[in-house]
Amino acid sequence: MEIFVQQLINGITLGSIYGLIAIGYTMVFGIIGMVNFAHGDVFMVSAFVALIASLILTTWLGISSVFLSLLIVLICAMLITSLISWTIERLAYRPLRGSFRLAPLISAIGMSIFLMNFVQVAQGPRNKPIPPFFQNVIVVMEKDGYEVTLAYKQIVIWAVTAILLAAFWYLVSKTSLGRAQRACEQDQNMASLVGVDVDRTISVTFIIGAALAAVAGTLYLMYYGVVSFADGFVPGIKAFTAAVLGGIGSLPGALLGGLLIGLIETMWSAYFSIDYKDVAAFSILVVTLIFLPQGLLGRPEVEKV
Amino acid sequence: MSSDAILRVEHLTMRFGGLVAVHDLSFTAKKGEITALIGPNGAGKTTVFNCITGFYKPSEGRVALRHGDSAQWDQLESLTASSLRSRMHGDGALFLLERMPDYLVTQKARVARTFQNIRLFRGMTVLENLLVAQHNSLMVASGFTLFGVLGLPNYARAEHAAVDKAAMWLEKINLTDRADDPAGDLPYGAQRRLEIARAMCTDPVLLCLDEPAAGLNPRESAELNDLLLSIKNEIKTSVLLIEHDMSVVMQISDHVIVLDYGTKISDGTRDQVRNDPKVIAAYLGVDEDEVAKAEAEVGL
Amino acid sequence: MAVTSTDSPTPGGRADLLRACRDAAIAGLVTLGMMLPLIGFRTVQNINNELVLETRPGLLLTMILIVVAGSLVISLVIRPWRQRKAAAHVAGESVQRAHVRATIAKYLTPFAIGFVLVYPILSIVFAGWQGSVKWVDNFGIQVLIYVMLGWGLNIVVGLAGLLDLGYVAFYAVGAYSYALLAKEFGLSFWILLPLAGCLSAFWGILLGFPVLRLRGDYLAIVTLAFGEIIRLVLINWVSFTNGYAGISGIPRPTFFGIPFNANDDGFAAVFGLEFTPMYRTLFLYYVIVGLALLTAFVTLRLRKLPVGRAWEALREDEIACRSLGVNTTNTKLTAFAMGAMFAGFAGSFFAARQGFISPESFTFMESAMIVAIVVLGGMGSMIGVAIAAVAMIGGTEIMRDMDFLKQIFGNSFDPTQYRMLLFGLAMVLIMIWKPRGLISTREPSTFLKERKTVAASFVKEGRG
Structure with a gap:
């Protein structure tokens, strides 16, 4: 029971991070039908941006307030990552829109390889540890010397995720931007005929996805305290799994999928085998796609004859 | 129910979620005839086709097809009671199409079809399109690829025969000169004809055509009539067609079935159907009474 | 103004x-x-x-x-x-250029095969016995392995239109099959090569069966997941595969029973030659040339058979295929199995050549590289795939060898670091330059009167 509660706490934390990344996958897939393979690496890049920003703040500027520095780091990471993602969309994906179906996917894989190796060359191949932001923990319950703890950083992750998702939710459901996005999802030609700027809407979609990935990247760095250039691939795949599990194209689905993947991973590690936790995640992906291709909250696809 | 039927559709119902596209539809198509299935847009014609050719699994109902003599129908009830898809009997066989996956409907029951929005292999040549249609016979001849890879002569002979058959059809549809061009490069009318020829290359007993005259000009439409009549009279293949173009339906159909909102509203010869007030009402979108009144006024 | x-x-x-x-x-x-x-x-x-x-x-x-x-x-x-x-573009100009290109393509194949056959001799002549090891082994054999993998995957992606992002799994199955069976049972390379191919094909069918009804990007993602699962199992099932440490001491192939070593019963001694490790390299080089040519030969043959035409028809329109009585599941499975088999051959060759394998060699990156080669070359075009393999793999291998750049950028500059960086960049740039790949036209499998090349705009890329 204690282990279960502990893993529940850990799982929700991990799941929040996956959910934030998954939204980027699901939005881009929804609007242009493309698996943005480089999204996991955009997430990794954002963690590096956060790393450098926090080092500047702490070692150079000597800002001691943890909350202030976290806020600045978050904003820096979101801005710069959005800019990078905008540029990627502009240079590597937009010229391929409407052409051969595989071309954007291959371009995205190429971009993923490029980003990973760019960071490796620019920042070196070693793991990058940072001193912890928050060290305090709250003991939730105790039994036979086993303490179930809730770390401050986990609370921060939950809070930041909740606030940003609320803001994001408002953006896509209540504003004209959200309406333009839904119009482009349905039919890009028709949307442009009724005056929606399709290129701009798609750019904004990439920017929002990247900004949320940057939040995930910053929280990931804060949670684990270490990042390396290769850290984009596996979280990226897991977040994609989350998007598929929740029903690709569905925004609540992405979050739900993220939480489920996070929980399954932590529970699997606790009760079965930590070695095979990634195998579990990939197996869920396979099983979902085979038996429930529309995901938990997605719309079923009808074959048109 | 007439015993000279090749296809019997009985109590066919197809639901998509809450939407009933076809409701309790029964009709027969007779062997050696051209049967037309007509009706306004959204009447459920293509859904019926998809149920017959195995692309959709009907929610309820039976779709039966015979090969050989009409005595095959005697075993329909016993076949339905069994869990089998088909039963061979003497020279013929009986098939329950609703139990078969789409490709077996063509391969075993020998029902071929075309599509409303033409589905050619656009990047393959006209000849290759006709060869893909002979896939199953060529597959056997190539020893399921094994003999073919080894380059044994019996496969070469089979392929030669397949090319001859394709050439025969190209002659029939006036496309011999374009045999080596990509199918996507053909003009629209030629693509329609090629799709029919491709379906015929599977050696069907029943050819199902989904709006073959859609988008054709009057001359092409007349050519299509000739082609369909020659398929009926020379090759003796029964035809079931969905059509909007009344000139095609009324000139070549032996039997016409009219659908509206997923149910049958009329069934008979073309003259019977033409004068059925229900049909006129469905097409003009007015009540039967008004039609009767209008007809009385013009003296029909 | x-x-x-x-x-x-x-x-x-x-x-x-x-x-x-x-x-x-x-x-x-x-x-x-x-x-x-x-x-x-x-x-x-x-x-x-x-x-x-x-x-x-x-x-x-x-x-x-x-x-x-x-x-x-x-x-x-x-x-x-x-x-x-x-x-200034004139329509006739491009037709003329297409004609020139077709003429080049016609003579390219025999020239390329000839060049591949004399390549080791040329490199020995120009670089000497010592210097040519690098050119034949690191460069020639490496490129040819990827040519073969590209051609194998071309059946799945290029012909049948099924995007497989986990192709490296079958390469791994081939490599581990050879390594484990050769070490456990001491079977020879020539027995294990077909066996490894069959095992890979079997795995192709096993994995293919549940996933082949999926369409589009979903198939790509599931195959990716399968590839990763197989790699993770190779890492974690230590008692069977030795995990991360990999398998070393894999028996090397022999010249029909005669080992390539300096002993009295070795290849050099038996044929009365002076011993040099180059003989083994040359032997391996010609083995992979043979395997690649076998792949090409079988693929070309299959394209002219009903199964090959059904693959291409499947890529063009799956629903139309079904309406013509083609069993699409079996057709997809044969494509998957055939592709997997050639990956299995290549894998067992890889294990035999390296003498050591570990899960590190079978990462997603390898799959991505092979898919990139197929798409960059032009899906379905064997020449295009070969050119792409030479350019991408050869190009990155040459990067390992550019020490002269140190004179320009200083001694801390390590060109090998930039290999994958440039590889990724090249993928993006080639896609923008030619989204359909280098050679995007299609050669018909047969003709009635005249062979005409099918323009790229008609050829579809498949939905799977």
Whole structure:
């Protein structure tokens, strides 16, 4: 029971991070039908941006307030990552829109390889540890010397995720931007005929996805305290799994999928085998796609004859 | 129910979620005839086709097809009671199409079809399109690829025969000169004809055509009539067609079935159907009474 | 000047210059924003193992200047040039060029095969016995393995139109089959080669069966997941595969029973030659040439058979295939199994050549590289795939060898670091340049009167 509660706490934390990344996958897939393979690496890049920003703040500027520095780091990471993602969309994906179906996917894989190796060359191949932001923990319950703890950083992750998702939710459901996005999802030609700027809407979609990935990247760095250039691939795949599990194209689905993947991973590690936790995640992906291709909250696809 | 039927559709119902596209539809198509299935847009014609050719699994109902003599129908009830898809009997066989996956409907029951929005292999040549249609016979001849890879002569002979058959059809549809061009490069009318020829290359007993005259000009439409009549009279293949173009339906159909909102509203010869007030009402979108009144006024 | 229209007739006009400057300034600013953290700073660990920052303003400035200059060149030189070219474009010209290209393609194949056969001899002549090991082994054999893998995957992706992102799994099955069976049972290379191929094909069918009804990107993702699962199992099932440490001491192939060593019963001694390790390299080189040619031969044959035509028809329109009585599940499975079999051959060759294998060799990156080769080459085109393999693999292998760059960029410059960076960049650039790959036309499998090449715009890429 204690282990279960502990893993529940850990799982929700991990799941929040996956959910934030998954939204980027699901939005881009929804609007242009493309698996943005480089999204996991955009997430990794954002963690590096956060790393450098926090080092500047702490070692150079000597800002001691943890909350202030976290806020600045978050904003820096979101801005710069959005800019990078905008540029990627502009240079590597937009010229391929409407052409051969595989071309954007291959371009995205190429971009993923490029980003990973760019960071490796620019920042070196070693793991990058940072001193912890928050060290305090709250003991939730105790039994036979086993303490179930809730770390401050986990609370921060939950809070930041909740606030940003609320803001994001408002953006896509209540504003004209959200309406333009839904119009482009349905039919890009028709949307442009009724005056929606399709290129701009798609750019904004990439920017929002990247900004949320940057939040995930910053929280990931804060949670684990270490990042390396290769850290984009596996979280990226897991977040994609989350998007598929929740029903690709569905925004609540992405979050739900993220939480489920996070929980399954932590529970699997606790009760079965930590070695095979990634195998579990990939197996869920396979099983979902085979038996429930529309995901938990997605719309079923009808074959048109 | 007439015993000279090749296809019997009985109590066919197809639901998509809450939407009933076809409701309790029964009709027969007779062997050696051209049967037309007509009706306004959204009447459920293509859904019926998809149920017959195995692309959709009907929610309820039976779709039966015979090969050989009409005595095959005697075993329909016993076949339905069994869990089998088909039963061979003497020279013929009986098939329950609703139990078969789409490709077996063509391969075993020998029902071929075309599509409303033409589905050619656009990047393959006209000849290759006709060869893909002979896939199953060529597959056997190539020893399921094994003999073919080894380059044994019996496969070469089979392929030669397949090319001859394709050439025969190209002659029939006036496309011999374009045999080596990509199918996507053909003009629209030629693509329609090629799709029919491709379906015929599977050696069907029943050819199902989904709006073959859609988008054709009057001359092409007349050519299509000739082609369909020659398929009926020379090759003796029964035809079931969905059509909007009344000139095609009324000139070549032996039997016409009219659908509206997923149910049958009329069934008979073309003259019977033409004068059925229900049909006129469905097409003009007015009540039967008004039609009767209008007809009385013009003296029909 | 009252109004400056966007399509100004004078390309060198002031308005254009202004716009070019503005674009360049924006590009420079964007670069500054993007690169400030990642290039402007470098994280390094100090003596106390703490992470500290170093600044690199020079590098950042250089990068911005390059982008600004590049932007100016594109707007002022390349874009007007392309506009002029488009204006002067005559329709007949491209037909003529296509004809020239077809003629080149006709003579390219025999020339390429001839070159591949004499390549080791040429490299021995030019680089000597010692120097040529690198060229034959690292370069020749390496490229040919990828040519073969590309051709194998071409059946799945290029012909049948099924995007498989986990192809490396079958390569791994082949490699581990050879390694384990050769070590456990001491079976020879020539027995294990077909066996490994069959095992891989079997795995192809096993994995293919549940997933082949999926469409589009979903199939790609499931195959990716399968590839990763197989790799993770190879890592974690230590008792069977020895995990991360891999399997070493894999028996090397022999010349029909005669080992390549310096002993009295070795190849050199038996044939009365002076011993050199080059014999084994040469032998391996010709083995992979043979395997690649076998792949090409079988694929070309299959294309002319009903199964091959059904693959291509499947790529063009799956529903139409089903309406013609083609069992699409079986057709997809044969494509999957055939592709997997050739990967299995290549895998067992890889294990035999290396003498050591570990899960590190079978990462997603390998799958991505093979898919990239197929798509960059032009799906379905064997020549295109071969050219792409030579360019991409050969190009990155040559990067390992560019020590002269150190004289330009200084001694700390390590060109091998940039291999994958440039590989990724090349993938993006080639896609933008030619989204359908280098050779995108299609050769019909048969013809009635005249063989005509099918233009790229008609050929579909498949939905799977």
